[in-house]
Amino acid sequence: MLKKERHDFVMRQINLHNRVLTSDLVQLLNVSEDTIRRDLQELAEDKQLYKVHGGALSRSYQSSFDDSTVYAKDAKIEIAKKAIPLIKDGMVILTGGGTTIIELAKQLPETLHATFFTVSPFVAIELAKYSKIEVILIGGLFSKNSQVTYGGHVITQISEITPDLCLLGTSALHPTDGLTDTDWEINQLKKTMFSASRRTAVLCISEKLGISLRLKVAALQNIQYLVTELPANDAVLDPYRVKDIQIL
Template sequence: MLKDERQAFIMRQINLHNKVLSTDISAMLNISEDTVRRDLKEMAEEGKVLKVHGGAISRSFHYPFNADNAVYAQSAKQQIAQKIIKLLKNDMVILTGGGTTMIELAKSIPDNLRATFFTISPLVALELVEHRNLTVISIGGQLSPSSHVHMGASVINQLADIKVDLCLLGANGFSVQDGMTDSDWEVVQVKRAMIRAAKKLAIISIAEKLNSSQRMKVCDLNQINYLITELAPDNHFLSPYQQLDMELL
């Protein structure tokens, strides 16, 4: 595989999953980790990605408010945000994760919605607090330098003390075979705590992320009430999910 093809593949994986590990790319492409590291170093020097220990992350994920960093699939994420809004009712208590889709949601919430939002993302909190009728509570802990969400035992302990109507979580990996998955063990533990705190769970994903799996299980499909993508619920691409006991939006 030529260097341009390798780097295009790496860029797509980063756009889809926000972060890649050199070991995973090496296995996917059957190339050495040294080759992957050289590619990531070159891509970082060109300003395409941010190099981190063991891999790289998306610039738009790390700096979502920087206008120079285009949000991947922004139009699709804005469509998802509009669908989420239909689930939100006055006086609901809602819990959110982080990520660019959540930020698009926070920007789009109608000013007349009266609700309480808990979030592990300070970036999402900053957008939510601009809406005068929302009560915004940030779940605090150690701030992840790559994903800009709070992690760790203090977050999990705080989540154990609340019960929300709806939890909104972005999916890193999602498939019929493996359920919802992620690549970071700490993230998995926080997401599991968020799910335990919620009466209902909505998983948010652009369609490109579906039918993909990461290394670690977050939850099974039977724990999910809603799957929200930019596609129409009857789209043929969603056929593996149409027979499951969850509502497609």
């Protein structure tokens, strides 16, 4: 594979999953670790990604203030608009992090009166702009890769609340394998968020459908709402039409 082809592949993985691991790229591309490290260094020097220990992060994943590099931004805005009717006055909402959730926070109606718990400082900053929304940032260890808080203290705090609705972005969603990810600690966090919440909505751009990663978060049957940018009747979504899941 030519270097440009490797770089294009790396950037696609970054755009879809917000982060990549060197070890995964070595296996996927069947090249040496030194080759991947050089590729990531070159892409970082070109300001296409952030190189970190063990892999790389998307530049759009690092700040809620500069959204000029957000991948598939129009699709994420469409998803946000479709998800907002799920949020009602008086609700207690729990959110994960990621650029799709940040876009949702930016689209909320000014009149909304609700309480939001979040593990994302960037989401909390956006929510704090609304005068009638109470924002509770759940504190703990901070993941530089996922840009959310995690760990036993965070899991304990989440276990002590019962949100009406949990809003989660995703790295991958598969009709058989369900919701999956690559980070063990973040997986445990997401599982706790599922368990604590009465209902869960997964916000997912269509490019992430049909992908399965190493660690399972939840079965498709445990999701109440699937929100994509596609029309709800799109044939691409047919494999996800299982009992008790509503596709928006």
